[in-house]
Amino acid sequence: MSTASTLAVPVRPTHRARTAAIVAAFAAFTVATCLPAIGGIELDLAALVRNWQNGVDKLLQLLQPNFAFFPRTVAPMLETLQMALVGAAGAAAVSVPLTLWAAKVTNQNAIGRSIVRTAVNVVRAVPDLVYATVLVAMVGVGALPGVLTLFLFNIGIIVKLVSEAIDSADHGYMEAGRAAGGTQLQINRVTALPQTWPLFANQWLYVLELNVRISAILGLVGAGGIGRILDERRAFYAYDDVSLIILEILVVVIVIEVFSNMLRRRLA
Amino acid sequence: MTVTTAEPRTLAETALPVPPRPSRLWPTLIATAVGVIILASGAGLQISWAELPTLPAKVAEYLRLMFAAPNWEKLPRALEETWRSISMAWIGAILCVVISIPLGILAANGVGPRWLRTILRGMFAVIRAVPEVIIALVLLTVTGLTPLTGALALGIAGIGTQGKWVYETIESTRSGATEAVRAAGGTTAQVARWALWPAAAPSLMSFALYRFEINIRTSAVLGLVGAGGIGSMLSNYTNFREWDTVGMLLIVVVAATMLMDAISGAIRRRIMEGARSRGLGRNS
Numbered sequence: 001m002s003t004a005s006t007l008a009v010p011v012r013p014t015h016r017a018r019t020a021a022i023v024a025a026f027a028a029f030t031v032a033t034c035l036p037a038i039g040g041i042e043l044d045l046a047a048l049v050r051n052w053q054n055g056v057d058k059l060l061q062l063l064q065p066n067f068a069f070f071p072r073t074v075a076p077m078l079e080t081l082q083m084a085l086v087g088a089a090g091a092a093a094v095s096v097p098l099t100l101w102a103a104k105v106t107n108q109n110a111i112g113r114s115i116v117r118t119a120v121n122v123v124r125a126v127p128d129l130v131y132a133t134v135l136v137a138m139v140g141v142g143a144l145p146g147v148l149t150l151f152l153f154n155i156g157i158i159v160k161l162v163s164e165a166i167d168s169a170d171h172g173y174m175e176a177g178r179a180a181g182g183t184q185l186q187i188n189r190v191t192a193l194p195q196t197w198p199l200f201a202n203q204w205l206y207v208l209e210l211n212v213r214i215s216a217i218l219g220l221v222g223a224g225g226i227g228r229i230l231d232e233r234r235a236f237y238a239y240d241d242v243s244l245i246i247l248e249i250l251v252v253v254i255v256i257e258v259f260s261n262m263l264r265r266r267l268a
Numbered sequence: 269m270t271v272t273t274a275e276p277r278t279l280a281e282t283a284l285p286v287p288p289r290p291s292r293l294w295p296t297l298i299a300t301a302v303g304v305i306i307l308a309s310g311a312g313l314q315i316s317w318a319e320l321p322t323l324p325a326k327v328a329e330y331l332r333l334m335f336a337a338p339n340w341e342k343l344p345r346a347l348e349e350t351w352r353s354i355s356m357a358w359i360g361a362i363l364c365v366v367i368s369i370p371l372g373i374l375a376a377n378g379v380g381p382r383w384l385r386t387i388l389r390g391m392f393a394v395i396r397a398v399p400e401v402i403i404a405l406v407l408l409t410v411t412g413l414t415p416l417t418g419a420l421a422l423g424i425a426g427i428g429t430q431g432k433w434v435y436e437t438i439e440s441t442r443s444g445a446t447e448a449v450r451a452a453g454g455t456t457a458q459v460a461r462w463a464l465w466p467a468a469a470p471s472l473m474s475f476a477l478y479r480f481e482i483n484i485r486t487s488a489v490l491g492l493v494g495a496g497g498i499g500s501m502l503s504n505y506t507n508f509r510e511w512d513t514v515g516m517l518l519i520v521v522v523a524a525t526m527l528m529d530a531i532s533g534a535i536r537r538r539i540m541e542g543a544r545s546r547g548l549g550r551n552s
Contacts, residue, residue: 032355041355041359041414041416041418044414047414051411052410055407055410062406079314081309082310089306125521125522125526127485127521130489130492133502134514134518138326138330143315147315213397217399217401221503250394250397
């Protein structure tokens with residue numbers, strides 16, 4: 001037996017070159033984003049040091065909410081909640097067929113599937129307030145652009161998340177349905193849908209939570225709800241009223257979150 | 269011994285009782301109530317629903333104005349503003365991640381002391397509830413109408429959700445390594461470095477990139493309140509009713525968002541798949 005046949009401990013693999021390349025790319029991108037000359041942002045830390053007092057003043061004002069303002073916020077808050085609910089309900093109704101069209105196992109037609117998916121991806125790529133801004137310009141100030149914004153925004157989220165969940169789920173039932181000679185419609189109706197309801201319910205509750213949060217700011221661009229009065233008070237520098245409104249949003253968001261967590265636990 | 273007389277039984281007595289059909293009363297009632305609430309909300313909104321059928325035609329008309337002949341003259345400026353938005357999102361994401369990882373680790377069960385955990389989780393919940401636009405409005409008074417305000421607002425506003433993800437990730441890692449380090453006499457810092465970090469790092473990095481993706485969308489929103497970037501430009505041209513330019517800007521926003529999503533998504537998948545092959549991935 002020669003020594004050449006003894007097992008040698010392999011050299012510990014090093015990723016030093018790869019790590020260095022990753023760190024370098026990361027650093028280069030970060031530096032590039034900080035160069036005002038090419039459109040990056042200017043890290044003006046001196047301004048922070050100079051003006052931090054302003055921010056502290058604002059925060060101090062915000063810490064003293066004016067509770068006398070409460071009666072005037074009730075109606076807009078109600079409108080916000082209504083907008084959130086109607087937007088989510090509309091999206092929930094439309095999301096079911098769209099989701100089934102967007103998932104591979106429930107829609108064998110590749111062309112139809114990719115059309116739905118592309119459309120949903122485009123809808124998802126537009127930020128919520130951008131919809132609101134454009135829709136306010138189109139259909140006028142009020143609750144309608146708000147509801148439409150939430151509707152579009154919610155469809156994107158629900159269809160993407162649920163169709164991905166359907167695709168990654170276990171398809172045994174659906175294959176059984178196909179083996180028994182069911183048409184795609186029958187398979188979806190008796191196997192895919194019953195399996196998918198909990199996923200849908202989960203996402204519907206999630207978008208409802210999101211909607212309350214978002215509709216609070218939709219008013220900033222004129223789409224109705226509590227955000228409109230928030231913007232109005234801010235324009236008057238009435239920070240005590242602004243603070244009360246933020247506090248209300250906070251309470252409502254937390255209440256909705258607790259409530260939907262409760263529902264979710266019952267559904268699970 | 270008494271012998272019970274075996275009486276002949278009828279079939280109905282011997283067979284197992286068929287359980288009654290479960291009541292559909294409650295689900296029906298709840299569904300009806302939810303339906304009524306939704307309809308009432310719809311009716312309560314000051315929307316003239318009768319006008320709704322005319323809406324598609326109106327929207328189609330505006331879509332024609334926007335996309336029939338987008339005005340490409342302003343494209344160079346639009347690209348520059350997009351880059352500014354991306355910069356805002358990137359710096360905001362770095363800021364957010366750098367702050368939320370240590371805080372999130374401390375807020376996880378079994379790492380920090382109980383009182384600290386309660387305070388940190390409360391803080392995350394409060395930040396989550398405050399819209400980033402509000403944070404930007406407060407910051408405007410400090411840094412002015414600059415992209416830096418946007419980056420700071422994104423950084424601070426993201427801490428709420430990011431912190432929550434961090435402590436949930438840490439809690440979902442197996443506790444064996446933590447206990448081993450503790451048993452060997454490790455401090456909290458050593459537990460974080462040698463037990464939690466190796467197991468959670470891939471998920472945390474993936475979440476950091478995801479934060480960047482979210483920030484790209486949000487940075488356009490912050491532009492609407494004056495933090496600069498593509499959002500400011502879009503808001504201006506919408507107010508000017510220059511629909512052909514708005515159309516071009518929307519195309520740029522959608523294209524840039526989808527491109528960044530695709531790049532970041534590819535990197536994320538690489539990170540998570542690399543992690544899974546080492547057996548450290550999170551089953552999500």
